[in-house]
Amino acid sequence: MLEAQKRGWQQLDIIFITGDAYIDHPAFGAPLLARWLEHHGFRVGIIAQPHWRSSDAFRIMGRPRLFFAVAAGAMDSMVAHYTPAGKLRHDDAYTPGNRHGARPNRATIVYTSCCKGAYKDVPVVIGGIEASLRRFAHYDFMEDKVRRSILFDSKADILVYGMGERQILEIATRLKDGNSSDSMTDIRGTAVVVRDTISGALQLPSFDEVQSDRQKYGEAFKLSTLEQNPYSGKPLLQAHGDRLLLCNPPAAPLTTAELDLLYALDFTRLPHPSYKELIPAWEQIKTSVTTHRGCSGGCAFCAITSHQGKFIASRSEKSVLSEIEGVAGQKWSRGSISDIGGPTANMFAMKCTAPDSGHGCRRSSCLYPSICRHLDLAGKASARLLTKARALPGVRHTAVASGIRFDLLLRQPEYFAELVANQVGGLLKVAPEHLCDSVTKIMRKPGGRLFAEFLEQFRQISRQTGKRLGVVPYLISGHPGCTLSDMVDLAIELKKLGLRVEQVQDFTPTPGTLSTCIYYTGVDPFSGEAVYVPRGAKEKRLQKALLLAHLPEHKKDVVEALRLCKRERDASLLWGAGLNLAANSKHHK
Numbered sequence: 001m002l003e004a005q006k007r008g009w010q011q012l013d014i015i016f017i018t019g020d021a022y023i024d025h026p027a028f029g030a031p032l033l034a035r036w037l038e039h040h041g042f043r044v045g046i047i048a049q050p051h052w053r054s055s056d057a058f059r060i061m062g063r064p065r066l067f068f069a070v071a072a073g074a075m076d077s078m079v080a081h082y083t084p085a086g087k088l089r090h091d092d093a094y095t096p097g098n099r100h101g102a103r104p105n106r107a108t109i110v111y112t113s114c115c116k117g118a119y120k121d122v123p124v125v126i127g128g129i130e131a132s133l134r135r136f137a138h139y140d141f142m143e144d145k146v147r148r149s150i151l152f153d154s155k156a157d158i159l160v161y162g163m164g165e166r167q168i169l170e171i172a173t174r175l176k177d178g179n180s181s182d183s184m185t186d187i188r189g190t191a192v193v194v195r196d197t198i199s200g201a202l203q204l205p206s207f208d209e210v211q212s213d214r215q216k217y218g219e220a221f222k223l224s225t226l227e228q229n230p231y232s233g234k235p236l237l238q239a240h241g242d243r244l245l246l247c248n249p250p251a252a253p254l255t256t257a258e259l260d261l262l263y264a265l266d267f268t269r270l271p272h273p274s275y276k277e278l279i280p281a282w283e284q285i286k287t288s289v290t291t292h293r294g295c296s297g298g299c300a301f302c303a304i305t306s307h308q309g310k311f312i313a314s315r316s317e318k319s320v321l322s323e324i325e326g327v328a329g330q331k332w333s334r335g336s337i338s339d340i341g342g343p344t345a346n347m348f349a350m351k352c353t354a355p356d357s358g359h360g361c362r363r364s365s366c367l368y369p370s371i372c373r374h375l376d377l378a379g380k381a382s383a384r385l386l387t388k389a390r391a392l393p394g395v396r397h398t399a400v401a402s403g404i405r406f407d408l409l410l411r412q413p414e415y416f417a418e419l420v421a422n423q424v425g426g427l428l429k430v431a432p433e434h435l436c437d438s439v440t441k442i443m444r445k446p447g448g449r450l451f452a453e454f455l456e457q458f459r460q461i462s463r464q465t466g467k468r469l470g471v472v473p474y475l476i477s478g479h480p481g482c483t484l485s486d487m488v489d490l491a492i493e494l495k496k497l498g499l500r501v502e503q504v505q506d507f508t509p510t511p512g513t514l515s516t517c518i519y520y521t522g523v524d525p526f527s528g529e530a531v532y533v534p535r536g537a538k539e540k541r542l543q544k545a546l547l548l549a550h551l552p553e554h555k556k557d558v559v560e561a562l563r564l565c566k567r568e569r570d571a572s573l574l575w576g577a578g579l580n581l582a583a584n585s586k587h588h589k
Contacts, residue, residue: 019073071128133512189251298365341402379412
């Protein structure tokens, strides 16, 4: 509060509560929104990682005149705290010293309770990834049950979902003008609790129904997904007892001019000076520059499209280059830009060219099952941006570290060539996730044929540029639809392609994703087809081991996996000719 008083502020309008350390960088939600509100004339404070055992820490800045804004942080707090096997993590990249325990489990709920305990008459607005993806009744993997909307469990006044600039500014403006939080039932990109039905709203199966009937759960997920277009989506209602969750249609993406203004605000890009220890998340992104928002991919396991939307909102080339030049001029950057990208790096400047600009589209993905014919891939614009960035004064080095869609690269020759020649130091990260078509179909990802085509072109361009580059494939084990035999096929295909992986992501059901819906229900809600779901700890361990067959410590598990799916003869394909486990199968039985 001393910092606020130095600016002549005796009372703050809005106080943010965040589970992350305070880093004044546009990659972090609370500082980004705080700068946005400050630009529009509001007095804003941030309480980062407060002690939550009592409400005392929530009074440190006094009573906010308008509302508390609460977020768990950049990650869902339960995902941040626990591994896919349910084991407690011992680190936290968003905390000084990388220490675990700076935020509570279910941080949004706990923080809201503390805010209400500190000043019970002050409205609480919740947002961020945790609130956004838990806005409907949802399956919770850690408790293995369906929980209510987080709006009911937290007892907050308003829930903001998605990227929140429009919503939080409108909430702040209306409260400043004397409106009550109870009256704000029509703001796009928000959810509230109401007593009566709303004209024109679509009724989802109730909490009681989705809790007791998995088919109803799938139906609710499908209906809510189909209404995620910000231009044509309907309001959604979901009964929780005698009250209703009202989820308004998504907010429209920011325009290019609005994004340019947002990212030009006076961010220091540094952690708060009170911190004495390094914060790993800041070290990773301090010299990164965001070019756009949104993701058109719609991957089943990913929350980005659900949170940021499928429409790409891009900054202008001038805005991005200006920020890159500014970052390169900082002493701590040494002229190096670690990443020029976004949720998916090669989606910058992409747009829909349909007659209605996609405003009536109900596809959840612009890329699956095939790339939409109305999608302008903007490969030349992306390549031009990278070329200009590395030529700026003071810039010694630029890179693209964000994820890349390899299926788009195949149709973006200019970007592909620029990326390989100048933006990859040694290894390019791509995420096929799997290469078996039956699994990638469930994942809503391109299959193995396109990946092999991409890999061939990548290696060809690498040779032409005289560089020795490699590909790091990100892969998921234990995903719905994936059997042990599928993982054997994947391991063999990787061997044929000359690829090795050192890390494998074991699938974790996270709130709000299609994959989690399939995991819980055993059915794809869109096709109605039953889907095999690996559940036991043993099978998940064996699936993961198959991708690490080249490491000696996993050989025992790989041998067991091959026997369980009766594919002992394929051992030679994994470890070389002359090794055939089938000949010894009787002995081992």
